Amino acid sequence: MLRVLIGIIILALVIYIGVLIYQYRVRRQLNALRETQATLQNVPLKTDLESARELSLTGHSLEQFQQLEQIYQDLTDNNFHQIDELLGSIETDVKGFNVVKTQENLTRVNQLIDQAAAEIDQVQEGLTGLKQVDQKHHQAVTDLEKEYQDLRKTLLAKNFSFGPSIDGLEEMLASLENDFDHFAKLTNAGDHEKAEDVLNQLQQDTNRLEQLIEEIPALYKDLATEYPDQLEEIQTGYQQLSEQNYHFGTVDIMGEVAEIQKQIDENLNTLRDLRTDDARVVNDQIEAGIDHLYDVMETELTARPKVEENLDRTAQFIAHAQNQNQTLRNELDRLGQNYTLDHQEVETARELNNQLKQIHTTYQDDIQDITDKTATYSMILTHQTQLSDQLGKIEEKQTQINEGVAGLADEERQARKTLRNFDFKMHAIKRGIENLNLPGLPKAYLDYFFMVSDEVDRLADDMNQVQINMEDITKQLIMIQSDLDTLEEKSNDLMDSALLSEQLIQYANRYRASHEDVAKASQQALAEFDHDYDYAKSLETIAMVLDQVEPGSYNRLETEYYKQKDRENPIQKELKDSPEEK
Incomplete structure (x- = not known):
């Protein structure tokens, strides 16, 4: 029982201490909220409103001011009053144990204070905006008034620089001055919203007028003096050149001068209408046309x-x-x-x-x-x-x-000389083969010999025509030279095979009685020599058997043959006697 009692006492102490701590925290929040409220209430909104009221606002600006004034009135009459009541209620409730109600009231007070701060900012910003616009518009009245006075002086002092544009510029300035008067009235009346719209248009139109005043003199000077002077110079030059018998082809100098003059007159009207962009384009065209005429005459x-x-x-x-x-x-x-x-x-x-x-x-x-x-x-x-x-x-x-x-002609002479050499070579080869006194010649050799012979004869016929085709003759010469070289090679091979075969058959006679294979090979070689006219085959047949009986005999006899041939070759002897060799 004692323990329960002690527990209850301890719990009561804890709750009491917790309540004290909670009350302490709430009182601190109350103090902070009262300080914030005091700060907000000390903002000099009333003074600012009275100052803004002196601006003599009208129209939408006045409506905007009245809305700000109403917000301020609500703050002082309602918002701050509610905050005071809630703070008093919280201070009373915190002494008791109504924690929930106290917390709800704290939340509500914070919301009201935040709302008050936001509304105060809104009023301050609105009043500042109204004052700035008022200052801006009054300054604009001063600036624009001076600017229009300066523009008026410029137009009066330099009206000759603007040519036909002067009337349009003055009308534009007069219109701007009328709009300016309207703007000044709206500004003085405090209707700054409408004044702002007028000011924006005034600034755009004023910028356009200043741009025109800057651009037109140069454009007008070209049209009024520069281009006419150049056209006059071109006309004078044209007259002088014409007197000196100069002509300009299809270019009609005077016609183009008249056309350019027409462009100048039309562009002055464009400039009168203040269409400077269009006038600048035409000026460029006029300048190009004048340059063209100068170029034509200079050419x-x-x-x-x-x-x-x-x-x-x-x-x-x-x-x-x-x-x-x-x-x-x-x-x-x-x-x-x-x-x-x-x-x-x-x-x-x-x-x-x-x-x-x-x-x-x-x-x-x-x-x-x-x-x-x-x-x-x-x-x-x-x-x-x-x-x-x-x-x-x-x-x-x-x-x-x-x-x-x-x-x-030189090609023909050389071709005839070459033809004579071809003919001589053919006869030399023929005589060299005939001097061998062979029993006959292989058909393949004879066919090739007669083919080359026919080629030489055909060349001779072509060379004897009334009209000679030297291109064709040259082709034949090249072909015959190649074929004749081949024929000479074939003839030498034939002679070598025949003479070597004869020597080896004679040399083999010493072995015929003692070697049956030599006797048989000799008989076969003779048949290939005398009846087949296959001298290369005959040489191969007898050489093979001799090397078996007497190794190295064929190489020795062949070497001796070629040594002797270099001294007694009948074909080479005939060729050395040719006109070409001599």
Whole structure:
């Protein structure tokens, strides 16, 4: 029982201590809230409102001020009063044990204080905004009034610089001044919302007027003085050049001058309407047109001395190319009687002659224009440049053709000399083979020999034609030379096989009686020699058996044969007697 009593006492002490701590914390919060409330109540909103009331606001600005004033009134009449009541209730409740109600009231007080702080900020910002707008608009009245006075002075002092634009500029300034008066009235009346709208438009229109005043003088100066002076200079220059027999081709100088003058007049109207962007575009076009006329006249002035300097040179160039062409065509006509010209040389020379005639016609027409004083020198200079290029290419082509046919006679002489050598070689090979006194010749060898012989005969026939095709002759010479070299090689192989075979068959006789295989091989080799005319096979047959009976005998006999051959080769002897060797 005692323990229970002690427990109850301890619990009561804990609760009591907790209540004391809670009351202490609540009292601290109450003090903080009262300080915050006092701070908010000390904000001089009333003074600020009275100061703003002196601005004599109207319209929406007045409505905005009244809304701010109502917020302040609600704060003083309701919000702060509720806060005082709640703080008093909390102070009473905290002495008891109504914790829930106390906590609810604390939360409500905090909300009301936060709301009051926000509304105070709102009122302060609103009043500050109204004062700033009022100051801004009054300053704008002062600034714009001075600015319009300065613009008026500029238009009066420099009205000659604006040409036909002056009336439009003055009307624009007068309209701005009317709008300014309206703005000043709204500002003085305190209707700053409407004044702000008017001010924005005023600033845009004023900037546009200042831009026009800055841009128009330069544009007008070009149209009023610069371009007309240049056109007058062009007209004077044109008259002087015309008197000196200058012409300008398809360019109508005076017509373009009139067209540019029309553009100037029309662009002055554009400038009168204050359309500076459009006027600037047309000014650029006018400037380009004037530059074009200067360029045309300058081109003719520059071209004339060059044309006069080129006249004799061009005439000499044409005459030289014509003489070269005539000489070439005469040479082709002469060569055409003896040679086939199969690279269109004659046709090309004829076409080049036609081109030269056209060039000469163009040159003569230009000379006539100069004589008649109707020449456009820039066009003639272009002709001269083109003719010079064409003549250079024509002479280059004519030189190529001439070089291509110049060696035909020498080629023919060399071809005939080579043909004689071919013929002699054929006879030398034939005599060399005949001197071997062989029983016969292999068919393959005879076929090749007669093939080469036919080639030589065909070449001789082609060389004896009335017109010789040297290109075809050259191809035949190359082919025959190759075939003749092969024939000579085949002839030497035939002779070597035949003579070696004879020597080895004779040498083998010493073994025929003692060696049956030698006797049999000798009989076979003789048959291949006398009946088959296969001298290489005959040599192979007898050489193989001799090397078996007497090793090394074939190599020894072959070496001795080639030593002897170098001294007595009948084919080489005949060839050494050829005209080519001599």
